[in-house]
Amino acid sequence: MPTTSPNKLKPRKTPTQSRSRVTVDAIFEATIQVLLKQGMAGLTTSSVAERAGVSVGTMYQYFPNKQALVYALNERFLTRLAENVEDTCALAAGRPASVAAEALIDTYWSVKTERMELTHALYRSVAELDNEALVHDFAARVDRATRGMFRESPDLHAEDVDRINLSLTTVIYGTVRNAFERGLDQENISALKSELKAMCRAYLASAAK
Amino acid sequence: MPTTSPNKLKPRKTPTQSRSRVTVDAIFEATIQVLLKQGMAGLTTSSVAERAGVSVGTMYQYFPNKQALVYALNERFLTRLAENVEDTCALAAGRPASVAAEALIDTYWSVKTERMELTHALYRSVAELDNEALVHDFAARVDRATRGMFRESPDLHAEDVDRINLSLTTVIYGTVRNAFERGLDQENISALKSELKAMCRAYLASAAK
DNA sequence: CCAAAACCTGATGTTTTATTCATATATCTA
DNA sequence: TAGATATATGAATAAAACATCAGGTTTTGG
Structure with a gap:
């Protein structure tokens, strides 16, 4: 039973033209930036839209509500991390345990390093x-x-x-x-x-x- | 330079009568409960007040704003943890490093166990x-x-x-x-x-x- | 080149929330 | 017991945010 996003959080529609793919990317990037600079409390529909250089209406074309945005961001990140871990495990299977452990460390470390911003943005205490x-x-x-x-x-x-x-x-x-x-x-x-x-x-x- | 809370987050006044001490405790406890059940997004002044069984006005008598509440909660928790660690370190000083390390683990572990709810409430990813x-x-x-x-x-x-x-x-x-x-x-x-x-x-x- | 589809806009209505304050009640002190 | 002080109330206010939609622009496919 693979997880499908709860209906209330599913993306509204998926971009087909390249123009809108750029838009959606900009929205994701803006979400990260706002989360970093203002924390969850400052993540408003208009702050994200402004930072992304689009109108609020555009956001709602792709995400049914604000939470769906953060949800999608998290999903992207976790999926990517999981895929990397799976690859690593496939490669290291059969090697001594210590080698396998080190490979795991390298993988985790590099994903965190690569998008340190995102990590910080997503995992901040509620206290902010x-x-x-x-x-x-x-x-x-x-x-x-x-x-x-x-x-x-x-x-x-x-x-x-x-x-x-x-x-x-x-x-x-x-x-x-x-x-x-x-x-x-x-x-x-x-x-x-x-x-x-x-x-x-x-x-x-x-x-x- | 020991930390003093930023002015905007300082408690408004400290309770002197026992009646109000009970009130403030109830507010703290309510904050934890709401944070657990609803997450940071559901932490509104009225939800906390209702759960604590007091009026909104009462909350504002002791906390200048909503953030101050969470701030105070965090402060309480961290101070307590720091004191425990300091005690442990004082006791374990001079013992072999492995003994010291184990003492540290025990201390951290017990603080987390003792108030697992609070820990969970305070440290949840923004995604909630x-x-x-x-x-x-x-x-x-x-x-x-x-x-x-x-x-x-x-x-x-x-x-x-x-x-x-x-x-x-x-x-x-x-x-x-x-x-x-x-x-x-x-x-x-x-x-x-x-x-x-x-x-x-x-x-x-x-x-x- | 044209119609259809995809995409974008942003002012607007509605709801939610934080915060105040005038008033009332409880507790303390002398 | 009376006056003073501390504490509690909650309707009212004002600001902020979400989410919509009617009407515009751009892209696509034939």
């Missing part, structure tokens, strides 16, 4: 722009604490501390967040926790020898 | 509710690909594949995302990539012996 300073201060505060902690670890060399601190915190915060976002059951989620610990241990044993 | 099916399908598709890949890895036992697939993908997706969200410079970000690879290798070497 106003809270950036808040989040930044929080990050700095926490970073100070963890760096201080690792600096005093008897088994770490001074010159490794910053690198290891950065790696560990990024991996830990990212993994914890992702683990909870996936909506896994209790069993899987707690299994994940001990695997994450195992991973950090293995990393430290190999990196801080 | 409509796109949940989209994201779910995407996840399933990618999971199928990676599991297939690891199933064919010559160095993995069949009974380990699912566990390892879950761990690796969660760690990789979470880390990549977090790496890009942090706004690091090019140097740090590419250093991170190779550290992530090293981590996966070390994990596989120890887990799939």
Whole structure:
């Protein structure tokens, strides 16, 4: 049962002439830009239309409503990412697990890099722009604490501390967040926790020898 | 220079009587509930007021505008998380790095678990509710690909594949995302990539012996 | 070259939302 | 208990946004 967009979100019509293909692209691009500059709150039909250099009416020719726009953007992005991952997996099948894992990392990384803007635009906390300073201060505060902690670890060399601190915190915060976002059951989620610990241990044993 | 809220977002006044303390708590709780059920788009002053069982006017007595509400919610959450991390770091300072890392994982994990609702409410993609099916399908598709890949890895036992697939993908997706969200410079970000690879290798070497 | 189809426009109607304020009620203090 | 202070109400206001549609322009195919 492959997903088809809910009716209320389906594109109204697909462009046939090249003129309108340009228009639709411009609308997508404008959506990204507005999302980046103003956040979801500033994403209004007219702000997008203006930025895209078209009239509001034109937008409604292709998208039944505002949400459909963001939906389509997301769909494009996720489909592209999924295709890349599938290709990578097909290529890496049969290779040692560590090679496969690295291939996966490369793929994910490059998709994110390629359209970093889009990634940022699509995945921003609901809190949005106003809270950036808040989040930044929080990050700095926490970073100070963890760096201080690792600096005093008897088994770490001074010159490794910053690198290891950065790696560990990024991996830990990212993994914890992702683990909870996936909506896994209790069993899987707690299994994940001990695997994450195992991973950090293995990393430290190999990196801080 | 410790952060003070931008003026436009500062609470209007702090409750002194217990009656109003109850009110403010109810407003916060209502904000979370609405955010969960309706997403940011459904977070209107009246929906929050209704859910909290107070009038709109009351809300404006304590918050100068709608954004201030979400801001305050975020501030509460982040401050609490930061304090927990600081405590943990103080306790774990001087212990071996792997012990410190595990303590950090426990702390983060417990804060997320404790108020999972709040976490979900605050960190949802701009796409919000409509796109949940989209994201779910995407996840399933990618999971199928990676599991297939690891199933064919010559160095993995069949009974380990699912566990390892879950761990690796969660760690990789979470880390990549977090790496890009942090706004690091090019140097740090590419250093991170190779550290992530090293981590996966070390994990596989120890887990799939 | 012409009619049909595709595409574009933007002022307009309608609905929704944020925010205020005059008024009423509760709590505190002396 | 009375006056002062804190808190609560919700109809009214004004601004903003969505979405439409009647009428124009451009492109296509024969």
